[in-house]
Amino acid sequence: MDKIVVKGGQTLNGKVRVEGAKNAVLPVLAAALLATNGKNVIKDVPTLADVLTINEVLKSLNTEVIYNPEKNEVIIDSQKKLSSEAQFEYVRKMRASILVMGPILARNGFARVALPGGCAIGSRPIDQHLKGFEAMGAEISFGNGFVEAKTNGRLQGAKIYLDVPSVGATENIMTAAALAVGTTVIENAAKEPEIVDLANFINEMGGNVRGAGTDTIRIEGVAELHGTEHHIIPDRIEAGTFMVAAAITRGNVIIENAVPEHMTALISKMQEMGVEIKEEEQGLRVKASGDLKSVDIKTMPHPGFPTDMQSQMMALMMTAHGTGIITETVFENRFMHVEEFRRMNGNMKIEGRSVIMESPSNLQGAEVGATDLRAAAALIIAGLVAEGITRVTELYHLDRGYVDFDKKLAALGADIERIGTERPEKAVQFV
Numbered sequence: 001m002d003k004i005v006v007k008g009g010q011t012l013n014g015k016v017r018v019e020g021a022k023n024a025v026l027p028v029l030a031a032a033l034l035a036t037n038g039k040n041v042i043k044d045v046p047t048l049a050d051v052l053t054i055n056e057v058l059k060s061l062n063t064e065v066i067y068n069p070e071k072n073e074v075i076i077d078s079q080k081k082l083s084s085e086a087q088f089e090y091v092r093k094m095r096a097s098i099l100v101m102g103p104i105l106a107r108n109g110f111a112r113v114a115l116p117g118g119c120a121i122g123s124r125p126i127d128q129h130l131k132g133f134e135a136m137g138a139e140i141s142f143g144n145g146f147v148e149a150k151t152n153g154r155l156q157g158a159k160i161y162l163d164v165p166s167v168g169a170t171e172n173i174m175t176a177a178a179l180a181v182g183t184t185v186i187e188n189a190a191k192e193p194e195i196v197d198l199a200n201f202i203n204e205m206g207g208n209v210r211g212a213g214t215d216t217i218r219i220e221g222v223a224e225l226h227g228t229e230h231h232i233i234p235d236r237i238e239a240g241t242f243m244v245a246a247a248i249t250r251g252n253v254i255i256e257n258a259v260p261e262h263m264t265a266l267i268s269k270m271q272e273m274g275v276e277i278k279e280e281e282q283g284l285r286v287k288a289s290g291d292l293k294s295v296d297i298k299t300m301p302h303p304g305f306p307t308d309m310q311s312q313m314m315a316l317m318m319t320a321h322g323t324g325i326i327t328e329t330v331f332e333n334r335f336m337h338v339e340e341f342r343r344m345n346g347n348m349k350i351e352g353r354s355v356i357m358e359s360p361s362n363l364q365g366a367e368v369g370a371t372d373l374r375a376a377a378a379l380i381i382a383g384l385v386a387e388g389i390t391r392v393t394e395l396y397h398l399d400r401g402y403v404d405f406d407k408k409l410a411a412l413g414a415d416i417e418r419i420g421t422e423r424p425e426k427a428v429q430f431v
């Protein structure tokens with residue numbers, strides 16, 4: 001089993017470049033299935049385990065996928081008849097596989113996808129996705145661990161109000177509606193930058209999506225979509241993770257390719273703690289020194305504070321001064337890393353949906369296991385300032401969402417080493 005070994009005590013300095021966003025590339029690659037005329041060329045694709053998985057899903061649906069990791073490019077030819085079934089082996093590996101359901105249903109009038117079930121951060125139902133398909137005229141049924149959606153002819157445009165502004169439901173409904181007859185309106189839609197990227201991609205394929213990035217998205221269905229070339233937006237969570245890594249070591253780092261407008265909640269919370277963040281020509285400069293102040297954080301849908309930055313900020317807060325409260329409102333069970341931080345001597349306790357932190361903690365290196373992908377990054381970041389050696393295992397979580405995390409940190413001056421042979425690029429040759 002791979003392991004990352006970090007020795008605490010180095011200050012990070014220099015520049016680091018952010019990759020294309022995992023949470024944008026997955027829905028975009030799924031949406032590429034909508035094109036029946038010409039190929040899609042997707043650029044700025046990060047070399048992540050999740051990208052390998054979605055490529056496998058697309059191939060299993062009878063598309064041709066050419067992946068060139070050196071060029072960060074995926075070419076998808078989905079002009080042949082799609083098969084309608086996404087197997088459990090893929091959905092189990094990666095919940096985002098459910099995002100192929102909208103495109104398959106739109107094209108074939110029938111989709112059968114293995115139910116994703118829960119995961120480490122909560123039960124994560126898909127009722128809002130299905131409510132959307134149903135409103136567009138699909139009949140939903142369950143059996144043998146699969147969910148099926150079936151319609152006679154094309155889906156029909158509909159007005160859909162989401163009970164929660166679910167990112168995945170908004171994406172699945174947008175792609176289903178792209179080829180529907182008439183207008184679909186999604187109310188209480190998710191507003192994440194990745195939703196805007198997906199809308200842009202659908203429009204580049206010849207679709208008609210308006211209002212992405214606001215509460216109300218309007219999709220006029222079209223008869224056919226064509227292949228296009230699309231660049232994936234930079235990963236705001238990877239950028240944020242390096243911002244926190246710079247701050248925790250009281251370093252001075254430029255984050256290249258970051259989009260500050262995608263990170264306003266994070267930037268303002270870090271500034272409230274006393275971290276200097278400045279936009280410069282080369283990127284976002286993050287600089288910290290001396291004592292930082294504890295703050296209160298509540299995760300919320302975008303533009304609120306992202307749940308995907310919660311555990312990394314918890315690491316940073318362990319080095320601040322005073323009492324701070326972190327409240328998780330997006331996922332029901334995203335505090336699994338708290339026990340691991342405690343193993344490193346983190347001073348905190350869980351009360352309901354909040355973690356109360358008395359900081360600073362006298363952090364000490366320990367053997368810890370990643371509980372989800374952001375927790376993996378957070379534990380490594382805590383190891384950068386813990387006394388002695390931290391060993392982090394369960395790195396398959398990390399590989400889902402970060403490209404060469406250890407190498408990028410080492411280039412900034414961290415004393416870090418990865419032991420083992422399981423990096424996702426090793427798998428690339430077999431794709």
Ligand SMILES: CC(=O)N[C@H]1[C@@H](OP(=O)(O)OP(=O)(O)OC[C@H]2O[C@@H](n3ccc(=O)[nH]c3=O)[C@H](O)[C@@H]2O)O[C@H](CO)[C@@H](O)[C@@H]1O
Nearest residue numbers: 023096124125126127128129164166167168169308330331
């Ligand atoms: C691949 C991807 O883009 N993943 C991101 C996406 O996940 P994902 O799209 O799964 O997250 P959602 O926005 O759908 O989930 C948010 C909340 O809504 C609930 N919910 C969701 C759908 C539904 O039908 N019913 C329901 O109740 C979920 O259980 C969760 O509590 O957004 C999350 C919230 O920003 C991020 O943490 C993930 O990194």
Ligand SMILES: C=C(OP(=O)(O)O)C(=O)O
Nearest residue numbers: 023095096308373374401
């Ligand atoms: C929770 C995350 O991803 P996913 O929805 O793919 O599990 C994440 O990126 O932090």
